[in-house]
Amino acid sequence: MxxxxxxxxxxxxxxxxxxxxxxxxxxxxxxxxxxxxxxxxxxxxxxxxxxxxxxxxxxxxxxxxxxxxxxxxxxxxxxxxxxxxxxxxxxxxxxxxxxxxxxxxxxxxxxxxxxxxxxxxxxxxxxxxxxxxxxxxxxxxxxxxxxxxxxxxxxxxxxxxxxxxxxxxxxxxxxxxxxxxxxxxxxxxxxxxxxxxxxxxxATSAVEAFRMYRRYAFSDGRAGTLGMPQTHYGRIYAVYGIAAGVLVLGFWWPPAWIALVGGAVAYAFVRVRAVVRLGLWTQIPYSILVGLAVDVAQMSGYAAGRVHALPALPLDGPARAIRPRRGT
The missing domain is CATH 3.90.550.10 (Spore Coat Polysaccharide Biosynthesis Protein SpsA; Chain A)
Structure with a gap:
């Protein structure tokens, strides 16, 4: 060009x-x-x-x-x-x-x-x-x-x-x-x-991370991005859905709770693997809390966004005109 x-x-x-x-x-x-x-x-x-x-x-x-x-x-x-x-x-x-x-x-x-x-x-x-x-x-x-x-x-x-x-x-x-x-x-x-x-x-805290990811997930939910590349709402819902099912199963078959604990430990390690790679060992407990906060934020935010889902725009539709109001 x-x-x-x-x-x-x-x-x-x-x-x-x-x-x-x-x-x-x-x-x-x-x-x-x-x-x-x-x-x-x-x-x-x-x-x-x-x-x-x-x-x-x-x-x-x-x-x-x-x-x-x-x-x-x-x-x-x-x-x-x-x-x-x-x-x-x-x-x-x-x-x-x-x-x-x-x-x-x-x-x-x-x-x-x-x-x-x-x-x-x-x-x-x-x-x-x-x-x-x-x-x-x-x-x-x-x-x-x-x-x-x-x-x-x-x-x-x-x-x-x-x-x-x-x-x-x-x-x-x-x-x-x-x-x-x-x-x-x-x-x-x-x-x-x-x-x-x-x-x-x-984000500078777990609370800020929760709020930020809930806002992101809400907009993703409105736009209906579930299942699109590089989104992972389906995986998060599946992981927590299976965990809930195993928890309930444990009331009838207690060994299921052992599997639940093992699965939770494995999932927590996967969530904090980037922190482990950096050698930030003292931050692992806090990072697990952040991971949980982000997961809950994404699940709740996406679900809330789907309640307020947007109608799809035409692929080649024009962006709405915005009239700048002030500046230099």
Whole structure:
């Protein structure tokens, strides 16, 4: 592809704690985008003041716009504002210096329509590292041919985005999963680029992990992602359903409870294997608690989402127009 323009886009909401580090990491990119667009969903914590300051001194071709609404609306609006042929999407994270250069290259040479980058958790303490390991995929567990990219590290052509109607603006979370599934159904060409790395902040406690994954699962339930690649709601329901059945069986045949305990130990080990790989032995009990919290959050959130299921959008339906309201 020649004479194409490319952009980095992001949407933010109340990110005053980390946004300076995010913007600094964008300034360290080895390649400068034709435009950098950030939309703000209605921050009230000082985020917009930092965006104004950044706009006044950065060397980047930067613009930001206020777009009150959810993340899907913010992402679609940012892509429209960018008005480029190629779009790299991220969130408020620390973007590695070569991220943009690496994630956009397969699009420029015509090898792919969608490129999924990678992401690693940020953690300053053993507990934070364990939480990151429990709440993000490990690279060794990824199958590149079926990897579902997240919008903390993804790039695609404008045509690919248009073809599937953009991000579903009815979804406040899990919008990136739904978009990726739509792009796969549309027959678009995917590529996985593990060297395009974003380092991201994750949940800081079991309670926060529960709330976060329940929100994600609720949106997945609304969109009906059960059984799709890289989702595991069916497995979680099956595991806990079998456990409940064995528990009840034990009232008639007590040896079943021994099997239940053995199965629970084995499942707990599988859930914390990423923590074990990191050698965070002291964090194993806490990680088991986090794993249980995440499982319960996903089961309850997905079920609640199915109660409020969304009607399917046409595959090539247009994304709803969002009118930016304020900014610079």
């Amino acid at each position: 020649t004479d194409v323009r490319s952009a980095i886009v992001a949407t933010v909401l109340n990110e005053v704690r980390h946004i300076r580090e995010f913007l600094d990491s964008l300034e360290r990119q080895t390649r400068t985008p034709d435009v950098l667009v950030v939309t703000d969903g209605g921050s009230v914590d000082g985020t917009t003041e930092i965006l104004r300051q950044f706009a006044s001194h950065t060397r980047l071709p930067f613009r930001w716009q206020g777009v009150p609404g959810n993340r899907s609306q913010g992402r679609n609006a940012a892509i429209r504002l960018a008005d480029t042929d190629l779009i790299a999407v991220t969130d408020v994270n620390i973007v590695e210096p070569e991220w943009f250069e690496r994630i956009i290259a397969p699009l420029e040479c015509g090898k792919a329509d969608v490129v999924g980058g990678w992401y690693e958790p940020l953690g300053d303490t053993p507990r934070e590292s364990a939480l990151g390991a429990m709440t993000l995929f490990s690279l060794r567990d990824i199958r590149p041919d079926s990897f579902v990219p997240a919008s903390r590290s993804v790039a695609f052509t404008r045509e690919a985005w248009r073809r599937v109607g953009g991000y579903d603006e009815r979804l406040a979370t899990a919008e990136d999963t739904v978009l990726a599934f739509a792009m796969r159904r549309a027959g678009l060409r995917f590529m996985f680029e593990p060297r395009a790395v974003v380092r991201c902040w994750t």
